[in-house]
Amino acid sequence: MALIVQKYGGSSVGDADKIKHVARRIIETQAAGNQVCVVVSAMGDTTDELMDLANQVASRPEGRELDMLLTAGERISMALVSMAINDLGAKSLSFTGSQAGIITDEVHGNARIAEVTPDRVAEALAAGNIAIVAGFQGFNRDSKDITTLGRGGSDTTAVALAAALNADVCEIYSDVDGIYTADPRIIPTARKLDVIDVESMLELAAAGAKILHIRAVEFARRHKVNLVVRSTFSTDPGTVVISDENGAKQMEESIVSGVATDKSQAKITVIGIPDVPGKAAAVFTTVAEAGANIDMIVQNTPTGSDVTDSVSDITFTLPKGDLKLVLDALAQNKDVLGYRELESDEQIGKLSVVGAGMRTHSGVSAILFRALAESGINVEMISTSEIRISVITSLEQIDDAARAVHKAFDLDSDSLATVYAGTGR
Numbered sequence: 292m293a294l295i296v297q298k299y300g301g302s303s304v305g306d307a308d309k310i311k312h313v314a315r316r317i318i319e320t321q322a323a324g325n326q327v328c329v330v331v332s333a334m335g336d337t338t339d340e341l342m343d344l345a346n347q348v349a350s351r352p353e354g355r356e357l358d359m360l361l362t363a364g365e366r367i368s369m370a371l372v373s374m375a376i377n378d379l380g381a382k383s384l385s386f387t388g389s390q391a392g393i394i395t396d397e398v399h400g401n402a403r404i405a406e407v408t409p410d411r412v413a414e415a416l417a418a419g420n421i422a423i424v425a426g427f428q429g430f431n432r433d434s435k436d437i438t439t440l441g442r443g444g445s446d447t448t449a450v451a452l453a454a455a456l457n458a459d460v461c462e463i464y465s466d467v468d469g470i471y472t473a474d475p476r477i478i479p480t481a482r483k484l485d486v487i488d489v490e491s492m493l494e495l496a497a498a499g500a501k502i503l504h505i506r507a508v509e510f511a512r513r514h515k516v517n518l519v520v521r522s523t524f525s526t527d528p529g530t531v532v533i534s535d536e537n538g539a540k541q542m543e544e545s546i547v548s549g550v551a552t553d554k555s556q557a558k559i560t561v562i563g564i565p566d567v568p569g570k571a572a573a574v575f576t577t578v579a580e581a582g583a584n585i586d587m588i589v590q591n592t593p594t595g596s597d598v599t600d601s602v603s604d605i606t607f608t609l610p611k612g613d614l615k616l617v618l619d620a621l622a623q624n625k626d627v628l629g630y631r632e633l634e635s636d637e638q639i640g641k642l643s644v645v646g647a648g649m650r651t652h653s654g655v656s657a658i659l660f661r662a663l664a665e666s667g668i669n670v671e672m673i674s675t676s677e678i679r680i681s682v683i684t685s686l687e688q689i690d691d692a693a694r695a696v697h698k699a700f701d702l703d704s705d706s707l708a709t710v711y712a713g714t715g716r
């Protein structure tokens with residue numbers, strides 16, 4: 292008997308009919324001779340709507356109470372899915388994150404899983420029940436408070452439970468048939484991948500691909516959990532994300548597995564900072580103390596007539612939501628940092644090309660930059676890793692850039708991808 296963990300996203304449980312459909316699918320999985328543990332997200336746009344309500348009643352909602360509010364969405368979903376399963380004649384029990392043994396640190400809004408002790412879930416499965424677990428949430432033993440795992444946290448919940456339960460596979464269900472070479476909402480001719488290695492998936496997730504949450508992919512890699520990404524609304528077998536090293540070695544590495552875009556970043560340029568040891572460290576210490584995560588960094592060649600007046604510019608990207616906070620922090624420390632001025636730009640987009648085969652194949656950069664040049668796309672920043680090349684361009688050009696690069700690497704499919712649901716929020 293196999294043990295399967297399934298995760299259903301908000302678009303999969305968006306209304307009563309969809310919940311009934313999910314319930315039938317879960318029962319079919321159990322009827323095939325499997326033990327089934329299910330993780331669910333909040334219905335549709337529930338999390339966004341709850342967040343909107345919080346902002347209407349408080350100018351700055353306190354983290355503890357916000358977590359208490361937002362976890363209600365997943366608890367509603369888990370109870371309704373369990374009710375639907377029981378109504379169809381199967382046996383089901385629902386569990387909150389804390390009941391399922393998801394133990395986290397005490398950070399509200401973006402907690403990290405410290406331990407998983409799924410005793411009650413294992414007992415329910417052993418007794419023949421289907422276990423339904425609320426995603427996105429956990430419990431801190433020291434504070435005794437409920438915590439949330441941040442956006443995409445239900446993916447992480449599912450992978451963590453799969454690892455703790457020693458599940459045979461973790462299936463992530465959404466509104467598309469699997470992992471595509473690009474976002475099918477932007478490039479309808481994107482091709483579905485049958486299999487992808489976890490390293491490439493991790494780079495795609497980090498680059499902005501939203502099909503899997505980056506922390507879930509990190510967890511899968513660390514604990515060797517193989518994933519399958521499928522659609523709730525079709526029988527397509529989906530895409531296998533291979534986390535096992537032996538399995539990954541047997542794959543034929545694609546030169547380019549996919550193209551990802553990220554429209555959620557902003558850019559800051561610190562102009563005229565003294566070119567002396569310690570100034571760059573001071574800049575990024577200020578950014579870190581403001582609580583922002585930096586993505587790409589570029590520093591130009593120092594200018595000036597001699598060492599005493601030599602200056603340089605430092606440009607970096609960060610989430611748009613952190614922009615004002617970081618600009619304020621840098622401005623408050625201007626005298627210490629010694630720069631001349633700050634510039635910022637929210638109208639940027641990041642384009643990334645990812646593929647494990649880039650390690651051993653030359654010419655990827657040439658194809659990328661030729662495609663961008665022929666489409667009139669200006670590149671503002673460049674960053675690379677062993678299996679990824681990322682560029683920053685203007686926000687208004689990012690979709691055209693993605694289409695041009697996708698075509699240049701011959702990733703287009705002859706048929707159009709199907710997106711079954713989703714609201715875009």
